[in-house]
Amino acid sequence: MPRPRLVLACAALLVACAALPASADTPTKPLTMADVLAAAKPGDWHALDPQNTLYLELKSGRVVIELAPDFAPNHVANIKALVRENYFDGLAILRSQDNYVVQWGDPHADARAGDKDQPRPIKTGKRTLAAEFTVPLNGKIPFVRLPDVDGYAAQTGFSGDFASARDPKLGRAWLTHCYGTLGVGRDLDVDSGGGAELYVVIGNSPRWLDRNITVAGRVVQGIELLSTLPRGTGALGFYEKAEQRIPVERIRLAADVPAAERTNLEVLRTDTPTFTALIESRRNRRDDWYKVPAGHIDVCSVPIPVRPAKS
Amino acid sequence: MPRPRLVLACAALLVACAALPASADTPTKPLTMADVLAAAKPGDWHALDPQNTLYLELKSGRVVIELAPDFAPNHVANIKALVRENYFDGLAILRSQDNYVVQWGDPHADARAGDKDQPRPIKTGKRTLAAEFTVPLNGKIPFVRLPDVDGYAAQTGFSGDFASARDPKLGRAWLTHCYGTLGVGRDLDVDSGGGAELYVVIGNSPRWLDRNITVAGRVVQGIELLSTLPRGTGALGFYEKAEQRIPVERIRLAADVPAAERTNLEVLRTDTPTFTALIESRRNRRDDWYKVPAGHIDVCSVPIPVRPAKS
Numbered sequence: 001m002p003r004p005r006l007v008l009a010c011a012a013l014l015v016a017c018a019a020l021p022a023s024a025d026t027p028t029k030p031l032t033m034a035d036v037l038a039a040a041k042p043g044d045w046h047a048l049d050p051q052n053t054l055y056l057e058l059k060s061g062r063v064v065i066e067l068a069p070d071f072a073p074n075h076v077a078n079i080k081a082l083v084r085e086n087y088f089d090g091l092a093i094l095r096s097q098d099n100y101v102v103q104w105g106d107p108h109a110d111a112r113a114g115d116k117d118q119p120r121p122i123k124t125g126k127r128t129l130a131a132e133f134t135v136p137l138n139g140k141i142p143f144v145r146l147p148d149v150d151g152y153a154a155q156t157g158f159s160g161d162f163a164s165a166r167d168p169k170l171g172r173a174w175l176t177h178c179y180g181t182l183g184v185g186r187d188l189d190v191d192s193g194g195g196a197e198l199y200v201v202i203g204n205s206p207r208w209l210d211r212n213i214t215v216a217g218r219v220v221q222g223i224e225l226l227s228t229l230p231r232g233t234g235a236l237g238f239y240e241k242a243e244q245r246i247p248v249e250r251i252r253l254a255a256d257v258p259a260a261e262r263t264n265l266e267v268l269r270t271d272t273p274t275f276t277a278l279i280e281s282r283r284n285r286r287d288d289w290y291k292v293p294a295g296h297i298d299v300c301s302v303p304i305p306v307r308p309a310k311s
Numbered sequence: 312m313p314r315p316r317l318v319l320a321c322a323a324l325l326v327a328c329a330a331l332p333a334s335a336d337t338p339t340k341p342l343t344m345a346d347v348l349a350a351a352k353p354g355d356w357h358a359l360d361p362q363n364t365l366y367l368e369l370k371s372g373r374v375v376i377e378l379a380p381d382f383a384p385n386h387v388a389n390i391k392a393l394v395r396e397n398y399f400d401g402l403a404i405l406r407s408q409d410n411y412v413v414q415w416g417d418p419h420a421d422a423r424a425g426d427k428d429q430p431r432p433i434k435t436g437k438r439t440l441a442a443e444f445t446v447p448l449n450g451k452i453p454f455v456r457l458p459d460v461d462g463y464a465a466q467t468g469f470s471g472d473f474a475s476a477r478d479p480k481l482g483r484a485w486l487t488h489c490y491g492t493l494g495v496g497r498d499l500d501v502d503s504g505g506g507a508e509l510y511v512v513i514g515n516s517p518r519w520l521d522r523n524i525t526v527a528g529r530v531v532q533g534i535e536l537l538s539t540l541p542r543g544t545g546a547l548g549f550y551e552k553a554e555q556r557i558p559v560e561r562i563r564l565a566a567d568v569p570a571a572e573r574t575n576l577e578v579l580r581t582d583t584p585t586f587t588a589l590i591e592s593r594r595n596r597r598d599d600w601y602k603v604p605a606g607h608i609d610v611c612s613v614p615i616p617v618r619p620a621k622s
Binding site: 152210227 | 409410444459460461462463489490491499501514515516517518519521522523534535538539540541542593596599600601602603605607608609611612
């Protein structure tokens, strides 16, 4: 039997402890995230689905975005339609607000009749859609729940490759706004977004946006190409001069890109013991550097690891 | 008497409601942050103390940092000593890690005997100090408590111009790691920091660092000069080549800078009804754009407003 002191340590460790080799004589060393990832099995990873992966191509490089059709099916379908009609190609990043978001779309989206520059026409896609802020809790969407309290939601955790939240009383689930979250810009009306204007979070998690706007995915690689953009000096971080805007060279669906030009990535499955151990390694940091484990992690502070696919 | 519906609305608003003009006939409109700041009195603001304000001068401009002597008295005194002996001038930003920190100091701090480039000598300051991760809860430090739960600490709130946390059982208080927090780099040993290497948070609040490292202040203006720096491609975001480092032109104490060259800023006092109303305006966003108020705010998501001083 382990000594009482060791029992306490294990109680704090939850799941990770169960995975450790037990010994009555030598206290086991808790796992760091590096340990957890080193022990991951090939089946703990899955390849990104090319049908739900976007490549945002900037002059500085490629931003890889994973779409979330489980949470915003209509918006994801519409974004894919817009991408396939080349709607975004040659548009621009219009806004970079420090500690908040970058946003791209049509600089003339709000043009009035008679203005020289008119909005770019949309062909097969739609300009606006009914909001998809939340989805029903219908048991079809996976959910690996975090053990810790969250102030913004009754429950938080992970649904597939995404940080999410649920409220059983409301019977709703939604994706949480974390660093890297992709959202659908809208005006005052809840149904005024559609995916023609998109934003990515580049600051402290703005969780107060949850349930107020449609979340459509997350950046899985290349966010530094967005987070280091010069901040706009206008209100809300909009660029004040046209020449300050960052051109969007093109956005493509990975499935439409020749295999040789794809960025093949794998994501750690969140419904695995490996990910549960990873959560624990972040709840209580055990690297030698840490002296006081937090005993807590918030849903936006758990990394969902991504790596190049093994060829 | 207000109608039941209005009572519910007021219960959710807490303090802000009390400040609103009451009327039995017309439901009062909750205050937005813009409303709160527009109604602030001159006495709600205070000037930054030049004796505890640093100017980090980069080629791109000035970063203004407020020091926190209440929470790290020895480190703040040492940082000021290092500044006054011009220790930092000509050193460099060595590290920029996406969604985490930028860090500056002496690139040769870890040189070994015999290396060509030796660490810059420290004259009046000290290279290392005993850790100041937390301070005693002795009643001397102000604390405006947030009403909401926090997963990382028993209590969170504001102490002077800083986000902070407390644990009455431990009898300790500390500054929380938020976007813009200034911390003191250290090695494995808790007493291995001193202020010669400093970092600023440029990502999602890394609250798991709380109580593991000495926090010495926060950036009050110019953080975009740090947050937009190219990310380092080495481990932990360190720049791999010397020429990638960003030179620190100089760091000065505001008190040592001629009055005409100072950046005169005022900070909203956190111990005022105005700030309490501001907290509520962030707990429940009432701008027309918001449809579902969160009913919660975390300590790192409450802005502590800063403005140019009225001349």
